[in-house]
Amino acid sequence: MRLTILGCWAPYPRPGGACSGYLMRCGKTSLMLDAGNGSFAELTRHIDFSFLSGLVITHFHPDHYVDVFCLRHAVEGARREGKMNEPVKLFIPPAPEEIYRKLAGYTGAFDVVNIDELPVTGEIPGLQARKVRLGDTTLYFAPTTHSLPGYSVVARHGNKTVCYSGDTAAGEEIKKAANGADLFICEASGMNKDAAFLAGVHMTAGQAGSLAREAGAGRLVITHFWPEYDINILLAESGEGFEGAVEPAVQGKTFTV
């Protein structure tokens, strides 16, 4: 499985940067995870968008979904010109309802799947997760603790697992979702000094590191960075809790497991 960072900034990007977006390639499946500001342009550096198997939006904060409108126009244009036969599978949460309805109306571009209507499985121990099969990859969605309803995503291909936290405070769900992940892409939205400000909504870098240790993750990549912060400080704070390899998300970088 290969995971490429398309964007790592939140809630606005640095110059030349993009907000949350990740390209996961495994076998014949190419999946985009989140589509924050600028991430669609970054995607097209790596693959032709017409080869996308699907797009998952973890929640409807702008830094995670606004480039869905870029993909909409790209797909509609490609279909008009006969370059794409099928709409792109779009996995989205049902709330806020007005955003869900708007995206579900773009039937020329998207085949919309309401994540909340996927079947529930107990295949991840201790977790009630939604499950779907996409090509040769299995996706699980675990509920997050955040200011909007949303999901963390677990992707399994063969015996390899990648977990992406989405936006979430630390808690049992994300710990179970990340359990034993070969690669854990985890938000680290602030420094340890920001713990009170972020409580119940996001993680500090230190909390991301502790969570990765408790979950037994193989490798930790921290992301979702406030653009004004020194990433080296976030990296050091996350490394205090986690003994394994910790790396920062860097736009354009690919991690392989």
Ligand SMILES: [Zn+2]
């Ligand atoms: Zn965010």
Ligand SMILES: [Zn+2]
């Ligand atoms: Zn958010």
